[in-house]
Amino acid sequence: xxxxxxxxxxxxxxxxxxxxxxxxxxxxxxxxxxxxxxxxxxxxxxxxxxxxxxxxxxxxxxxxxxxxxxxxxxxxxxxxxxxxxxxxxxxxxxxxxxxxxxxxxxxxxxxxxxxxxxxxxxxxxxxxxxxxxxxxxxxxxxxxxxxxxxxxxxxxxxxxxxxxxxxxxxxxxxxxxxxxxxxxxxxxxxxxxxxxxxxxxxxxxxxxxxxxxxxxxxxxxxxxxxxxxxxxxxxxxxxxxxxxxxxxxxxxxxxxxxxxxxxxxxxxxxxxxxxxxxxxxxxxxxxxxxxxxxxxxxxxxxxxxxxxxxxxxxxxxxxxxxxxxxxxxxxxxxxxxxxxxxxxxxxxxxxxxxxxxxxxxxxxxxxxxxxxxxxxxxxxxxxxxxxxxxxxxxxxxxxxxxxxxxxxxxxx
Numbered sequence: 082x083x084x085x086x087x088x089x090x091x092x093x094x095x096x097x098x099x100x101x102x103x104x105x106x107x108x109x110x111x112x113x114x115x116x117x118x119x120x121x122x123x124x125x126x127x128x129x130x131x132x133x134x135x136x137x138x139x140x141x142x143x144x145x146x147x148x149x150x151x152x153x154x155x156x157x158x159x160x161x162x163x164x165x166x167x168x169x170x171x172x173x174x175x176x177x178x179x180x181x182x183x184x185x186x187x188x189x190x191x192x193x194x195x196x197x198x199x200x201x202x203x204x205x206x207x208x209x210x211x212x213x214x215x216x217x218x219x220x221x222x223x224x225x226x227x228x229x230x231x232x233x234x235x236x237x238x239x240x241x242x243x244x245x246x247x248x249x250x251x252x253x254x255x256x257x258x259x260x261x262x263x264x265x266x267x268x269x270x271x272x273x274x275x276x277x278x279x280x281x282x283x284x285x286x287x288x289x290x291x292x293x294x295x296x297x298x299x300x301x302x303x304x305x306x307x308x309x310x311x312x313x314x315x316x317x318x319x320x321x322x323x324x325x326x327x328x329x330x331x332x333x334x335x336x337x338x339x340x341x342x343x344x345x346x347x348x349x350x351x352x353x354x355x356x357x358x359x360x361x362x363x364x365x366x367x368x369x370x371x372x373x374x375x376x377x378x379x380x381x382x383x384x385x386x387x388x389x390x391x392x393x394x395x396x397x398x399x400x401x402x403x404x405x406x407x408x409x410x411x412x413x414x415x416x417x418x419x420x421x422x423x424x425x426x427x428x429x430x431x432x433x434x435x436x437x438x439x440x441x442x443x444x445x446x447x448x449x450x451x452x453x454x455x456x457x458x459x460x461x462x463x464x465x466x467x468x469x470x471x472x473x474x475x476x477x478x479x480x481x482x483x484x485x486x487x488x489x490x491x492x493x
Contacts, residue, residue: 112130199354269343272329302372
């Protein structure tokens with residue numbers, strides 16, 4: 082308890098785990114935990130980071146460290162909502178070079194805090210605090226206690242009428258019951274629930290795409306801009322789902338001014354979420370946009386200008402540009418030829434990856450590292466909400482092209 086208080090007061094912002102080794106002769110490492118969050122997770126989430134440490138084994142180990150790092154948070158309640166997140170090290174970062182002091186700078190990876198915090202910030206723009214309502218309801222309905230905000234809303238909407246009837250027929254001796262009776266006694270709360278269900282579904286889809294173990298920087302621009310564009314389209318059309326529209330129409334018949342105020346609050350909510358996301362991603366948006374052409378979905382649009390733009394941004398020393406151009410031409414030619422084959426390119430990539438992983442296919446979208454709950458059927462949402470046969474992971478496409486290219490050189 083004292084540690085948590087120290088973290089909130091920022092007297093001691095982080096704590097370290099005891100050092101441990103990846104194997105008897107392996108890397109020495111430890112975890113660093115910020116109980117009150119760090120960076121864009123500050124004051125909203127805990128932050129957990131990976132730290133490499135100097136050891137006597139270092140001379141025989143490979144550096145920079147480039148192995149996949151997975152964080153597992155095990156839920157010991159009956160809900161069993163384990164959280165697993167992974168990242169691949171940035172080998173250019175000093176965090177993963179051979180340690181020159183006792184410890185390297187801590188490193189971790191999670192883009193989802195920005196989306197979570199955007200929703201949390203925008204929540205105050207709504208006329209009713211839905212999170213508080215759900216928290217109170219969880220005391221009466223323990224089954225929703227451990228669910229995400231979206232799933233809690235979905236569960237409440239599935240049973241809204243009987244739950245509403247229950248609370249409206251209760252005597253109201255306490256402030257809690259009075260609050261719930263007020264919430265269920267008009268359509269305003271129902272309208273907000275439908276609105277949040279509609280908007281949070283899009284945000285959760287982006288979150289789960291970001292949490293995939295194979296999501297890379299080349300995918301980031303597409304995921305974020307797709308979400309922002311979808312939210313802007315909703316804002317432009319003033320459409321937040323048919324259920325929201327129907328309930329809003331009912332409110333308009335009774336109190337058109339109040340209905341207009343609610344719709345304005347929805348617009349402000351969307352603008353706040355978009356503004357919060359852009360405040361973090363706009364700074365590097367040019368870089369991510371240029372990288373996005375290396376995404377598997379954009380590969381056919383990849384030009385030499387796209388390649389040289391990225392080269393100019395990252396400034397690689399001793400890079401042979403002429404050789405790089407030659408390799409680029411070889412790769413593009415190879416890609417075009419593979420596309421013309423009778424076998425679908427996705428099947429070619431899948432077959433190659435399977436052959437390199439002893440038959441274990443890693444192309445399936447449902448092998449994502451996401452928050453899940455077997456007891457409560459939390460949905461796993463993929464790129465298109467369904468697995469498609471033609472989906473190709475960007476990292477696997479590049480692995481395939483570079484390894485089967487007979488003229489491949491270290492440059493590309």
